[in-house]
Amino acid sequence: IIAAIFAAAMSSIAAELNSLATSTVIDMYRRHLRPSETDHHYLRVSKAATLFWGVFACIVATFATGLGSLIEVVNRFGSFFYGSLLGVFVLALGFRRCNGHGAFVGLAAGILVVAAVAFHPATRGISFLWHNPIGVIAVVVTGVIVSEMTRGRATARG
Numbered sequence: 001i002i003a004a005i006f007a008a009a010m011s012s013i014a015a016e017l018n019s020l021a022t023s024t025v026i027d028m029y030r031r032h033l034r035p036s037e038t039d040h041h042y043l044r045v046s047k048a049a050t051l052f053w054g055v056f057a058c059i060v061a062t063f064a065t066g067l068g069s070l071i072e073v074v075n076r077f078g079s080f081f082y083g084s085l086l087g088v089f090v091l092a093l094g095f096r097r098c099n100g101h102g103a104f105v106g107l108a109a110g111i112l113v114v115a116a117v118a119f120h121p122a123t124r125g126i127s128f129l130w131h132n133p134i135g136v137i138a139v140v141v142t143g144v145i146v147s148e149m150t151r152g153r154a155t156a157r158g
Contacts (some may be wrong), residue, residue: 017034017057021049030108076128079086080118084135088094106143113138 025046034041067073087110091098114135118122 013089017050017053020053021046024049024053071101072128076118079128079131079135080111080114081113081135083132084139086132087136087139090140091147095140095144097151098143101145101150102143102145105137105146106139106141109142110135110139146148 025042029045030037030042040060042086064073084107086102088107091103115133117126117134118128118131
């Protein structure tokens with residue numbers, strides 16, 4: 001059973017490294033840097049990209065051990081954006097007078113407010129679970145104000 005678990009883990013890691021190397025070589029390297037090389041050249045670059053992504057994953061894993069549980073890390077990172085995106089939906093569905101200017105500025109303001117709350121020493125005690133409602137409130141308030149200020153303006157179309 002233990003061998004099967006290790007085999008499944010190794011298979012997942014191999015698939016991940018293969019996907020990263022393939023997208024790096026095909027989508028970035030071949031498209032932007034060397035569009036007309038031989039398949040042998042791309043194979044060598046793909047092997048180097050696989051090595052790079054493997055080393056990169058090991059380095060990230062080394063530093064990630066001190067971050068806590070994976071669920072908490074993902075939610076901490078996502079909380080910078082989740083509340084702000086929800087705020088844009090609240091603007092679109094709940095406030096008919098809001099426009100694109102208000103939504104865009106509100107989104108930027110929401111992300112900045114959440115970042116300020118997350119990193120400012122005075123607000124370090126606030127749980128990351130509160131970042132989502134803070135982001136929603138910041139987006140809605142800023143979006144409504146900016147929409148009211150820009151309501152009569154025509155947008156430039158190109």
